[in-house]
Amino acid sequence: MSEPLPPGGPWSATTRFEPVARTGGVPLADLAERFGTPAYVLDEADVRQRCRAYRSALPGARVVYAAKAFLCRAMAAWIREEGLGLDVCSGGELAIARSVGFPADRIVFHGNAKSPGELRQAVECGVGRVVVDNLAEITRIAGLVPPGGRQKVLLRVIPDVEAGAHPAVRTGGEGQKFGLSVATGDAAAAVARVLRQPELELAGLHCHLGSQIRTPEPYEEAAHVMVEQLARVRDTYGVVLPELDLGGGQGIAYLEGEYFLTPADFAVRVVKAVEERAAALGLPVPRLIVEPGRSVSGPAGLTLYRVVAVKRALTRTFVAVDGRMSDNPRPSLYGARYTARLVGRRSGMPDRPVTLVGHHCEAGDVLADDVPLPADVRPGDVLAVPATGAYHHSMASTYNLTGRPPVVAVHDGTARLIVRREEIDDLLRRDVGL
Ligand SMILES: Cc1ncc(COP(=O)(O)O)c(C=O)c1O
CATH class of the missing domain: 3.20.20.10 (Alanine racemase)
Structure with missing residues (x-):
């Protein structure tokens, strides 16, 4: 008999939204506060569960x-x-x-x-x-x-x-x-x-x-x-x-x-x-x-972003976050589609479709299109994008000399840094040109 997989959908096995959004028992807003944004979060239990599901199948x-x-x-x-x-x-x-x-x-x-x-x-x-x-x-x-x-x-x-x-x-x-x-x-x-x-x-x-x-x-x-x-x-x-x-x-x-x-x-x-x-x-x-x-690793991951600006354009609303196509190149490489959720505060407002964009100097720096988010989404809000555990960190780049986000593992109510954020100093250290 195969071991059951986590429930369907893009969120990891231990992600819950009530009473507050959390993964591995850790509130996502706390993770954003403690480790900064953007940050990749990896649900250790989900990874292990998927490994076991493959082995038993x-x-x-x-x-x-x-x-x-x-x-x-x-x-x-x-x-x-x-x-x-x-x-x-x-x-x-x-x-x-x-x-x-x-x-x-x-x-x-x-x-x-x-x-x-x-x-x-x-x-x-x-x-x-x-x-x-x-x-x-x-x-x-x-x-x-x-x-x-x-x-x-x-x-x-x-x-x-x-x-x-x-x-x-x-x-x-x-x-x-x-x-x-x-x-x-x-x-x-x-x-x-x-x-x-x-x-x-x-x-x-x-x-x-x-x-x-x-x-x-x-x-x-x-x-x-x-x-x-x-x-x-x-x-x-x-x-x-x-x-x-x-x-x-x-x-x-x-x-x-x-x-x-x-x-x-x-x-x-x-x-x-x-x-x-x-x-x-x-x-x-x-x-x-x-x-x-x-x-194995994809559904275990999510990325936390903080909203920097909200812009109502003629044809759509852009929500610009502190992430970018360099922490998720999949939409621009493969036309991949993503969803997102507001975490860290409750909104009574109805959802409306927005386009999530990053901070690179490219009009194609779109992280997700047609994402339903509450109408009052605003700068400072924390968003979570699911299913980012595979081909995100491993494909990330330092375009525009922006360091790659950290990876935080969560498990049983605790969080620990497993890959630290790439700082400007890391990038400067490679540049030995003068
Ligand atoms: C030889 C080989 N094996 C396994 C994989 C893993 O594929 P996936 O992550 O889609 O399961 C790849 C992906 O490119 C591959 O090239």
């Missing part, structure tokens, strides 16, 4: 959290404690994992352009799997393996299944930069090359379709394609590969009432698809690996 699988969604030392420690693996795709992510003693054999190392240094660090620290993305890196990885050692690798194959909320996050089709093409013969060539390298062990095949996928069908389709590829390896070389990694991408709710793909729904459909196809092809069922990122 997929008891036979290896669940590997995709660090690119959000990573810091505290997060890496929670993931380690919950028994998940970690998918990293840079030397930086690997360094954070190692700094909290994350077991190397539970780490999967990704990247379409891994640098020689990154590959060396990955092999030297003994990561569990390196995911091969191109033909050239096969001999590079083999050359780094110490005498007598063997590095497990997965081959990232293009399943040619298109899925994901925006073209920029669809990575399962031909014509994008990731993976080895079946159509061009690169996937088959990579299998042959890895099998010839005594320093490498081909553990299985990998694919990743894209991100913010909210229905199980694309995964079923990919499962069929990938099991067929496993069968092809068996038929050509007599080698049965034990693992099949289907990547991440499960969608979450950003708006009230939005449908999302639960670990249970995902698991039931995908496991069945893999089992059926394997049975049809006379193949043992491979061990599944899944790499959820957004669906």
Whole structure:
């Protein structure tokens, strides 16, 4: 039986609005006062609950959290404690994992352009799997393996299944930069090359379709394609590969009432698809690996902003906050939509739609459009934007030389800073030009 997920909608498991808005038992207005705004707030219980939901929905699988969604030392420690693996795709992510003693054999190392240094660090620290993305890196990885050692690798194959909320996050089709093409013969060539390298062990095949996928069908389709590829390896070389990694991408709710793909729904459909196809092809069922990122950390996060100005324009009302597209680039990158709530005071006024904008010198610096907020929203008010735990802090920039917001973890009535605010001094320190 799968463990139940937090209730639907974009707010984290412990977020409540009565009698006051709070997350992890801590009033959001107090957090804004204590840590300043903008600030990312992360609900530790929600993260842990989602990790458990994945593990109980997929008891036979290896669940590997995709660090690119959000990573810091505290997060890496929670993931380690919950028994998940970690998918990293840079030397930086690997360094954070190692700094909290994350077991190397539970780490999967990704990247379409891994640098020689990154590959060396990955092999030297003994990561569990390196995911091969191109033909050239096969001999590079083999050359780094110490005498007598063997590095497990997965081959990232293009399943040619298109899925994901925006073209920029669809990575399962031909014509994008990731993976080895079946159509061009690169996937088959990579299998042959890895099998010839005594320093490498081909553990299985990998694919990743894209991100913010909210229905199980694309995964079923990919499962069929990938099991067929496993069968092809068996038929050509007599080698049965034990693992099949289907990547991440499960969608979450950003708006009230939005449908999302639960670990249970995902698991039931995908496991069945893999089992059926394997049975049809006379193949043992491979061990599944899944790499959820957004669906583990996304709904656990919210961002607190303070209203700076309210401007009634001809066509709409702008509410300008002290945040910006550099703490949430998703609306401008992907046209992503968000909602917000007034927290910290009650208003008796009816809601009216406003456009939430940031403080950058760009007309496109819109954080959310058509957000219902009380008609008397005013400077000084604190707003909370939900579902900002994934691809916000990790994608934040310092555009206009504004430091990145802190991350505050809340749990059982207490709050603690886990990533501090980036100050002007931090930015000046990098500038060594004179
Ligand atoms: C290889 C791989 N695995 C997993 C993920 C995580 O995707 P998501 O955060 O949508 O679950 C990504 C995201 O880009 C990815 O590239």
